[in-house]
Amino acid sequence: MAGTEARRVAAIDCGTNSIRLLIADVTSASEAAPSVLSDVDRRMTVVRLGEGVDTSGEFSPAALERTFAAVEDYAARIAAHGAERVRFVATSASRDAANRDEFLSGVTERVRAAVPDFDGPEVVDGDEEAALSFAAPRACSTGMLCSPPIRRGRCSSSISAGIHRVRPGNSSRS
Numbered sequence: 124m125a126g127t128e129a130r131r132v133a134a135i136d137c138g139t140n141s142i143r144l145l146i147a148d149v150t151s152a153s154e155a156a157p158s159v160l161s162d163v164d165r166r167m168t169v170v171r172l173g174e175g176v177d178t179s180g181e182f183s184p185a186a187l188e189r190t191f192a193a194v195e196d197y198a199a200r201i202a203a204h205g206a207e208r209v210r211f212v213a214t215s216a217s218r219d220a221a222n223r224d225e226f227l228s229g230v231t232e233r234v235r236a237a238v239p240d241f242d243g244p245e246v247v248d249g250d251e252e253a254a255l256s257f258a259a260p261r262a263c264s265t266g267m268l269c270s271p272p273i274r275r276g277r278c279s280s281s282i283s284a285g286i287h288r289v290r291p292g293n294s295s296r297s
Contacts, residue, residue, distance in 0.1 A: 128150070128151060129148050129149065129150040130148070130149050130150075130207050130208070131146065131147070131148050131149075131163065131204060131205055131206045131207055132146070132147060132148075132149055132206055132207060132208045132209070132210075133145065133146045133147075133201045133204070133206035133208070133209045133210070134209075134210045134211075134212070135194070135197055135209070135210070135211040135212070135244075136212050136214065137170075137172065137190065137194075137211065137212065137213045137214065137217065137230075137244070138172070138173075138214050138215055138216070139171075139172060139173030139176075139214070139215045139216040140169060140170070140171055140172070140173065141167055141168060141169050141170060142167070142168050142170050142172070142190060142193045142194070142197070143165075143166065143167045143168075144164065144165065144166040144167075144197040144200065144201075145162065145164075145165050146162075146163040146164040146165075146200065146201060146204045146206055147160050147161060147162050147163055148160075148161045148163060149161075163204050164200055164204060166196075166197065166200070168193040168196075170186065170189040170190040170193050171186055171189065172186050172187075172189070172190045172216055172217075172226075173186070173215065173216035174186045176216050176219070176220055180219070180220065180221045181220055181221045181222045182216070182220050182222055182223075182225070182226055187225065187226060187229060190226070190230075191229050191230075191233055194229075194230055194233045194234060195233045195236075195237075198233055198234045198236065198237035198238060199237050201234075201237060201238055202237040202238055206238075209234065209238055209241055210245070211230060211234065211241075211243075211244040211245065212244070212245050212247055213226070213227070213230075213244050213245065213246045213247070214246075214247060217246045218246055218248065223246065227243065227244055227246070230243075230244045231243045231244065
């Protein structure tokens with residue numbers, strides 16, 4: 124397609140039980156044309172970050188260790204694939220844990236080791252989490268072309284929607 128512009132972007136969705144990675148090429152012929160999202164790499168790892176948070180109010184050392192190991196792996200994949208932008212969204216358990224700053228700084232340190240200009244993770248509120256969860260399937264049904272198509276139960280709607288909401292200043296690479 125003449126005049127198309129492709130960007131390689133990455134999104135990480137860190138929830139209470141799993142962490143998901145999507146690295147994708149987003150191609151758009153023009154502002155008016157629908158974008159095409161093509162998977163480059165897609166992963167999901169069960170880390171159980173929220174294990175025991177309801178009881179203790181904190182992330183356990185073991186849960187942080189599992190999550191940080193997944194983050195290191197995902198950051199290396201993002202760097203290897205040369206993503207131009209990265210968005211890391213933390214949801215649910217990350218909003219309330221007393222040691223959330225330890226989690227956020229640990230994520231930032233590990234991602235920046237592979238992607239030096241990473242701005243840091245975002246902890247989204249419940250409304251933003253719901254909006255992201257709603258946006259991805261809606262985008263695929265109303266003009267956003269997904270390749271392969273998003274299938275129910277296969278991916279996180281939050282990260283698929285997050286790909287299209289990567290902030291302009293977040294981890295631009297030259």
